Amino acid sequence: MELFNTLTRRKETFQPRERGKVRIYVCGPTTYNYIHLGNARPLVFFDTVRRYFIYRGYDVRYIQNFTDVDDKIINRALEEGADPLELAGRYINEYFKDADALNVLRADRHPKVSEHMPEIIALIEALVQNGSAYVVEGSVYFEVRKFAGYGKISGRTLDDMRAGARVDVDPCKRDPMDFALWKAAKPGEPAWDSPWGKGRPGWHIECSAMALKYLGPDFDIHGGGFDLIFPHHENENAQSEAATGKPFVRYWLHNGFITVKEEKMSKSLGNFFLVREILARFPPELVRFFLLSTHYRSPLDFDDQKLSAAGRGLERIKTSIRLLSEVLAKEADGRVPGVAGDLNFRIDGIKSSFEKAMDDDLNTALAIGVIFELTREVNTAVKRVGAAVAPQDAEIFRKAMDLFINFNEVMGIFKTDSGGKKMLFDSTGGGEGSDTVAKLVDLIVEVRGEARKKKDWATADRLRDGLRELGIIIEDTPQGARRKKP
């Protein structure tokens, strides 16, 4: 497998620290608000990375933190008159609602800053003791000039950055680029005891402490958005390597931005869409499909029209899976096999194309193209099926269904039943609601069938149009009417 490593700016062959195991840390949200679509991209992408490693048979350990101690949380809590930790906890719960809707698997651990003060303090102590950090009036700063590798993640030197950066005037710092590991407490802020007095951790140290605790040094993959490269990951790397004397991360992966009208979606520009706002208008499977339809390092422009266009493509995939289920229900002895021969011939090639795409730096866009290839092959074979399917053909169709299921295990687009063997669509069936409603719809469809037999097209069309207005689509097939929701 090839991964583009931000550290070297090249694709590299993936070699894990331990054979057959992958250790992944992804920067999770600072929980002072609901997540927006830009926050959702890394969630969905790295969840897909994780799923692909599982698919490939790796033992995966996946950690995603919550930053629940932070300036923004404190400010927000002040505005609302709430307790900062209580507020953060509330948004953690809300985070899970959105992530679950997007079919993002729970991490093996979701560590919180507030629950890792001893580890954070120990790490800072180590940095003070080995001379990488210094203490000024109850705060501790990391001294960037002491760390030779500073700048290697973001690809710039300290002198580059000095040139134009808005310089922090904090007179406590020995170098403007030095950053806080520990901030002395200000009145009214949450604070913890430390060797330097009451205070709280700086922004970057928590990820170092938690990643090192759960994954150890030199772990395999660290992920996040491009905007975390500097300063967050630069600093995280510097302090971690300075503390342990060992490499921190083998592969740094960074996803591109979601944009709106070609501009980065961000809170400060006010051009963001909350995940829950979008989910109120579009199905979650479509949002996930849309996020994966572009390579993760490219920017992805969001608007309703693009999402809708993607939706029509996704519908083709769903239709194909539906058709396959129908075919599999028609298995019968005594039929002469042969309708699925071509499909059988293609399946292995499609599977390896998919894996090849994912092996090449997690190219989900290409992989989705391969899924469309499977869709076309399946549909072509399904077209030849009559009233029944021979067991030999059914076997081939089952293989195709298994392939859809495999692909979905990786992409995570459709929710599945508890056994993971059946994909649940948001919009199957028709006639939802009460039993009575379902029976009424059955009755209407039946009456329409009788009208068609009598070539009473006016009545048949009126019933079909009427049902469509109620959100129930009728499609006529040689074997009778098929119903679905749009």
Place this chain on the structure above:
RNA sequence: GGCGACAUAGCCAAGUGGUAAGGCAGAGGACUGCAAAUCCUUUAUUCCCCGGUUCGAAUCCGGGUGUCGCCUCCA
């Protein structure tokens, strides 16, 4: 000012040296009572522009233009 990324059809989008995947939209056809769904065919002599390297470049090199991002909280 420093650093970096990107520029492929009406739209979205893969493709890093061998002659332009895929999806949406459009056109034609098959199927259908009509639809829908599905299938087939078709839609970029060409990949922002100009030079160069090469038998051969969307792909490499140089220059230009444009867009975006990071350098400050941000996924």
